[in-house]
Amino acid sequence: MDGKKLPDQIKKIVLALSPELAPIPADIDQATHEEFVIHEITKLIYEIPLFFRWGLFASLWLFNVLPVFSGYGFKRFISQPADKKNVYIRSWADSRHAFKRDVFKAVKGIIALVTLSHSVLWKEMGYEPQSHLEERINLRQKIINEKRTINNS
Amino acid sequence: MKSGQLITANELTQNIDERFDVCVVGSGAGGSPVAKELAEAGYSVVLLEEGGYYTVKDFQNTNTVDSLINLYRDAGSTVLVGKPNIVYAEGRCVGGSTTINGGMCWRTPDKILKRWKWERGLPDLTPERMESFFKRVESIIGVNPISEIARNNDSEILKRGAEKLGYKVKANLRNQLDCVGANQCITGCPTGGKQPPLLTYIPAFLKAGGTLLANTRVKQIHFSGGSVTGVTAHVIDPLTKKKKKNVRIHAKVVVTSCGAIQTPSLLMRSGYRDKAKLIGQNLFVHPNTKVIGVFEDPIYAWKGVNQAYQITEFIDEGIIMAVNFVSPGIASLAFPFYGHKLMNSIKDIYNHCVLGAALIEDTSRGRVRNLPFDQVLATYKLNQRDFDLARRATALLAEVYFAAGAKKVILPFTHLSEIHTVDEIRKIFSYPMSPIDIELLTVHIMGTCQMGANEDESVVDPFGETHRARGLFVSDASVFPTSIGVNPQETIMALATRTAFYIAENMSKYSG
Numbered sequence: 001m002d003g004k005k006l007p008d009q010i011k012k013i014v015l016a017l018s019p020e021l022a023p024i025p026a027d028i029d030q031a032t033h034e035e036f037v038i039h040e041i042t043k044l045i046y047e048i049p050l051f052f053r054w055g056l057f058a059s060l061w062l063f064n065v066l067p068v069f070s071g072y073g074f075k076r077f078i079s080q081p082a083d084k085k086n087v088y089i090r091s092w093a094d095s096r097h098a099f100k101r102d103v104f105k106a107v108k109g110i111i112a113l114v115t116l117s118h119s120v121l122w123k124e125m126g127y128e129p130q131s132h133l134e135e136r137i138n139l140r141q142k143i144i145n146e147k148r149t150i151n152n153s
Numbered sequence: 154m155k156s157g158q159l160i161t162a163n164e165l166t167q168n169i170d171e172r173f174d175v176c177v178v179g180s181g182a183g184g185s186p187v188a189k190e191l192a193e194a195g196y197s198v199v200l201l202e203e204g205g206y207y208t209v210k211d212f213q214n215t216n217t218v219d220s221l222i223n224l225y226r227d228a229g230s231t232v233l234v235g236k237p238n239i240v241y242a243e244g245r246c247v248g249g250s251t252t253i254n255g256g257m258c259w260r261t262p263d264k265i266l267k268r269w270k271w272e273r274g275l276p277d278l279t280p281e282r283m284e285s286f287f288k289r290v291e292s293i294i295g296v297n298p299i300s301e302i303a304r305n306n307d308s309e310i311l312k313r314g315a316e317k318l319g320y321k322v323k324a325n326l327r328n329q330l331d332c333v334g335a336n337q338c339i340t341g342c343p344t345g346g347k348q349p350p351l352l353t354y355i356p357a358f359l360k361a362g363g364t365l366l367a368n369t370r371v372k373q374i375h376f377s378g379g380s381v382t383g384v385t386a387h388v389i390d391p392l393t394k395k396k397k398k399n400v401r402i403h404a405k406v407v408v409t410s411c412g413a414i415q416t417p418s419l420l421m422r423s424g425y426r427d428k429a430k431l432i433g434q435n436l437f438v439h440p441n442t443k444v445i446g447v448f449e450d451p452i453y454a455w456k457g458v459n460q461a462y463q464i465t466e467f468i469d470e471g472i473i474m475a476v477n478f479v480s481p482g483i484a485s486l487a488f489p490f491y492g493h494k495l496m497n498s499i500k501d502i503y504n505h506c507v508l509g510a511a512l513i514e515d516t517s518r519g520r521v522r523n524l525p526f527d528q529v530l531a532t533y534k535l536n537q538r539d540f541d542l543a544r545r546a547t548a549l550l551a552e553v554y555f556a557a558g559a560k561k562v563i564l565p566f567t568h569l570s571e572i573h574t575v576d577e578i579r580k581i582f583s584y585p586m587s588p589i590d591i592e593l594l595t596v597h598i599m600g601t602c603q604m605g606a607n608e609d610e611s612v613v614d615p616f617g618e619t620h621r622a623r624g625l626f627v628s629d630a631s632v633f634p635t636s637i638g639v640n641p642q643e644t645i646m647a648l649a650t651r652t653a654f655y656i657a658e659n660m661s662k663y664s665g
């Protein structure tokens with residue numbers, strides 16, 4: 001990725017949010033999955049235009065510190081226990097402020113997109129794109145060969 | 154540079170400063186037909202494409218994130234800012250959005266051509282006069298019905314539900330040759346079944362001696378004495394995103410085909426000003442509502458082609474409906490849930506659901522503006538009429554799902570995410586909602602350099618030439634004066650072909 005890295009604070013917030021927004025089954029190696037999530041999210045975020053990227057980082061920072069100022073405890077989000085995290089996340093998801101709802105949707109979208117693009121999750125949901133693709137590539141080749149045979153004869 | 158060459162950033166070792174008859178900016182539905190037709194007419198043509206070059210083999214990877222990064226502008230995170238914000242998808246690769254679209258082919262509806270003729274002074278745009286252009290495009294990209302082998306359960310469910318309600322259903326025509334329904338259209342067809350410009354116009358362009366420079370972003374168009382003289386561009390390293398080399402093209406004809414966001418952006422930052430001050434205005438987008446139907450029986454909607462059918466019963470109202478399945482990562486964006494509810498929903502219903510969308514022929518308008526540091530801002534305000542139409546379209550699609558046997562329908566409204574019976578459709582209208590409460594997306598961006606006979610009401614003339622710069626043409630969906638209500642790629646290609654023929658017939662005017 002040519003040296004691109006998420007700022008440390010942003011990485012911590014993403015890793016704290018990921019299991020809340022898109023939790024994975026317990027039998028999947030969490031450390032490997034976290035590494036995948038950070039790697040893929042970093043790739044994605046550095047494709048976003050500069051203004052929006054800064055906006056996203058600022059929004060995540062705000063999300064992390066706001067509990068202290070909005071009656072959701074005395075700790076930042078990343079330091080909160082799971083039940084309190086849940087309540088706080090819901091306050092953004094269902095907020096009457098469009099800004100908070102939009103930030104929530106954007107962050108949830110990125111985390112869910114990356115999580116569900118991890119192929120380790122696909123077998124359990126019955127999604128097998130590789131075998132389907134191989135089958136379809138072979139099928140098309142078969143059709144083309146049959147047409148060629150008919151044309152030659 | 155040698156003619157008939159495709160050059161990417163990795164292959165370029167020096168700056169370029171060359172002269173061509175024609176420079177085309179953008180290799181999508183608008184640019185590749187112009188480039189190909191003019192190259193075959195014997196002119197020297199260079200085609201500059203901002204995105205990278207990818208082949209059918211490259212599309213055989215199933216990594217969704219890499220596909221978004223390689224093929225979509227800003228990895229698919231592009232947004233129309235407004236109430237609500239609307240995510241839009243724009244291809245950035247050789248072939249542009251045609252490389253990532255579903256391949257639906259519609260001729261411009263007669264009622265739209267008539268409207269353009271009467272309201273915009275475009276008498277040549279009649280079905281009869283456009284017939285030869287449509288036919289030419291259709292033969293080049295292979296517009297064909299979808300075969301039985303490629304069809305899929307989700308489209309059959311849509312058809313079944315629609316037929317039960319007595320709604321008209323159209324079997325779609327797509328640009329395809331022996332499509333076998335791999336259903337990865339939106340990340341590039343991995344079998345070669347879909348026949349976008351990447352596999353049709355671009356190879357023909359190169360064979361005719363055209364030169365294609367990928368990873369090349371045009372920074373500015375140059376003018377002198379009321380005529381275009383060429384462009385300056387940067388070759389961008391796809392990994393570092395840094396400028397690698399400079400490109401200076403001298404040409405008496407420049408055709409911008411960057412799409413309805415980037416074309417007006419390029420014209421404005423190049424200092425081009427139209428008399429009517431319409432560049433960047435009149436943005437319309439065919440907003441889509443997304444509606445998910447959940448069924449008891451397994452469907453496996455990811456096996457088989459997308460959008461085999463469209464419901465056209467309500468096309469005169471401005472509504473078309475279809476289904477289009479995607480990989481789990483992208484599908485998750487359509488679910489309003491999060492946490493365990495999201496993950497369990499996806500696990501339980503991914504193979505039991507149908508992802509549909511209703512497209513709206515919009516009357517709302519937006520605008521494109523340039524910001525500092527080479528950024529672009531697109532805004533769009535959904536009006537009450539279009540919001541009401543989107544609500545109605547959502548209700549109609551939910552009704553179709555229930556008629557087909559759905560046990561649950563997931564909706565795109567902030568405060569109403571699920572209904573379980575057809576009677577509950579009433580809630581879509583009885584719950585208090587405003588435009589900000591609906592989630593929309595779009596893949597059709599149009600109208601920002603509208604075409605017309607009168608310079609006071611348009612940016613380009615009836616053949617796509619700007620009114621104030623000789624030799625500067627626009628050839629993409631930004632020339633549409635109004636929304637067209639159907640998938641636009643064939644209209645764009647037909648108009649592009651027409652523009653190319655006009656340029657070829659009048660080349661002495663520019664090269665003299």
